[in-house]
């Protein structure tokens with residue numbers, strides 16, 4: 001089975017409805033395209049040292065001191081730079097979660113401990129999560145809302161985590177790249193605003209998901225910890241700065257009108273309902289209702305979701321179409337887990353989602369390794 005890779009590889013497949021991707025359904029904001037045209041005259045120049053205009057725009061957006069912001073070539077690069085800078089000996093990573101955390105930690109020689117979030121519990125944080133925090137750790141990773149499950153941490157859970165991070169003097173890494181996409185109606189609880197651990201929090205943000213700009217590769221790491229900031233900067237200096245065009249595009253995006261974010265949000269609310277209702281109507285499928293991001297992890301009535309996803313791409317079609325899904329196993333990193341689960345994104349338009357759900361149902365009815373018979 002070809003592993004699902006960050007960024008996907010949809011370009012290698014034809015005639016498939018892509019459930020695996022993750023882009024803003026409205027495309028990039030209008031002003032961005034004009035900024036790109038204006039920027040063409042600057043391509044001969046090196047970017048401004050310290051990329052001040054972008055850091056200032058991000059600082060204003062996040063309501064924080066721009067001096068706390070480091071920009072990088074996407075959040076992905078900064079996650080690796082952070083791990084190289086901290087070189088933690090032991091880290092706690094929830095599973096399933098974004099696979100790059102573990103890869104970055106391992107590349108820095110770290111021993112990774114896991115706390116498992118279970119489909120039977122709708123991937124919620126339970127007591128075992130809190131009990132997994134101990135003084136032998138150096139850093140705890142959170143993705144909030146979580147990729148791939150869409151789970152959103154509650155105020156109570158964030159407070160419990162804060163208390164233990166403080167007690168054991170740990171770093172708290174919080175990846176908040178999906179925080180604009182929360183569906184509870186309650187205010188978002190950012191780790192950056194937890195009192196008492198201000199210096200210990202490292203925030204990750206990115207324009208990739210918010211403005212449909214995965215290709216421009218601009219992310220941000222935000223920390224008030226001066227020594228940590230200096231060490232991360234040393235790794236970032238290896239590539240001087242993020243690309244100038246990316247900086248210009250990201251800066252212009254931050255000025256996107258509120259109506260852009262609101263329409264995007266409303267679209268996701270509709271698409272989420274459409275997908276989750278549709279999945280739960282297919283015999284043997286189950287999806288919890290995700291409270292954030294634009295993914296869900298669904299249980300399918302199959303022997304092995306890796307094999308099923310590959311079979312869909314190589315052997316199956318219904319009316320000339322098939323579906324491309326991300327097997328959930330890649331988000332657990334522990335072999336054997338998530339065996340009958342897939343991650344589905346609800347970035348497609350509702351009509352496309354309806355078609356994709358029909359193709360999925362037909363695939364499940366035909367797949368030789370299906371585990372129910374009605």
Ligand SMILES: Cc1ncc(COP(=O)(O)O)c(C=O)c1O
Pocket residue numbers: 006007022073074075076077098143147175177205206207208214217218219
């Ligand atoms: C949780 C999470 N963090 C970070 C990233 C990486 O974002 P970027 O495109 O800025 O590297 C992704 C991309 O899928 C993600 O899902």
